[in-house]
Amino acid sequence: MSGTNAGVSLDCPTTLANECWKVPGYRYVTYDNSATTPCGVSAIDGTPAGICDRPNIKFTSWIINGINVFAAPFNEGLDECGTPLLSDLAAILNTWDPFAGGWTVAVSDTCAYHIRSRALPPTGTDYGVLTAVDNDTGDVLTFTPAETVVQDQVFHRIVEVDCQEQTTVRWMNAAGATVPAPNPTQIVECSVQATPGVRTAPTQRVRPRIQRYTGAVSSPNFDALPAEVQAVTLTVLAGAVRVRAAGSGSSTGGAPTAYGDDVTVPAGITLSWGVDGDSYDLALDGSLLFTGTTAGSDFLVHWTEHTYTDSD
Structure with missing residues (x-):
């Protein structure tokens, strides 16, 4: 061969x-109390509507993966609109969420203030409708979530x-x-099941603000602003300004003690209020309102507010 x-x-x-x-990829689940928005739908008796100021609420169900995670109905109250109300709702979600969705108050151009989860995988836990009943009116209140999925x-x-x-x-x-x-x-x-590589919670910011008021006009009630106010300073330039502060609280854990302060402040005086900066007192609490007493009143109010944003 x-x-x-x-x-x-x-x-x-x-x-x-x-x-x-x-x-x-990642996913955010959001709830909103402002009727129909890209961040969720709130409704009263089935009709989309904003939900605020409901001091006597019974929460009846929060459906996650088809199951009500509330052990039993419980009574709570919803504060006024903005971050007070949303902070209350976020605390409820974090208390009852068996999957630790990491709920917090967030802000965006499309939805303003709303409640958002931490970053979640693109598919997974199915967060559903939160339902409550107003004990005073009988209204059924619902919060239906929205999802942003990448x-x-x-x-x-x-x-x-x-x-x-x-x-x-x-x-x-x-x-x-x-x-x-x-x-x-x-x-x-591709085989790795990774934690989403995006921010797990909104970055927190403190934003400075300042306004000048002239005449017999009032500032906004600083307890009603959508952001959490951390410090306020009043400077009376001319005339006089009426300062009203009202609320309740307790430093001992006992029954709250109500207060209602009402003082007229003359020109040349500067007054300041602020939190102490620890991890417990994140915002001032209680009504705070400034009103010029005459046409010649002239005063400055500047403050810092605790906000949330997703941008660096």
Whole structure:
């Protein structure tokens, strides 16, 4: 037998590896008390409506994965609109959520103040309707959530060798188009079940504000602002200003003690109120209202307010 031996070569170009990588997706679940918004729908007896100032509420159900997670109906009260009410609702959700959704007050251009979860995987826990009954009126109050979902962004890393035995690496998106390599700090292998790589809670901000008032006019009630006010300063430039502060509280854990202060402050006086900055007192509590007493009244009010935003 005779013959020749020839080398065996691979077809070229040849794919050496085809790896699947992804930028993990995420999902936010949101509740809102402002009728129909992109962040949720609140309704009274089935009709979309804003819900505020309901001091005698019985919460009856919160449906998660098709099951009511409330052990039994319980009575609570809803504060006035804005962050006081939403903070109350967020505290209820965090108390009863068996999946630790991390509920907090957030703000956005589209929804203003609302309640938002931490970042969740694109699919998973099904958060549903929160229901309560107004014990005074019999109204049924419902809060239906909305979701913002960003799916996994999938890439394929293709390693090839050409006929000159040169190795190349290229990336393709899910549609098969060649794309630049993704940021290596943002991707994981497709088989990895990763925690969403986005902010888990809104960044907290303290925003400075200032307004000047002239004449017999009033400032807003600082307890009714949508943001949590941390400090307020009044400077009376001319005339006089009536200062009214009212509320209740207890420093001993006993029954709250009500107060109602009403003082007229002359020109040349500056007064300030503020929290002590620890982790418990995040905002001033109680009514605080300034009113010019005459047409010649002239006063400045400046304050800081605790807000939330998702941007750096």
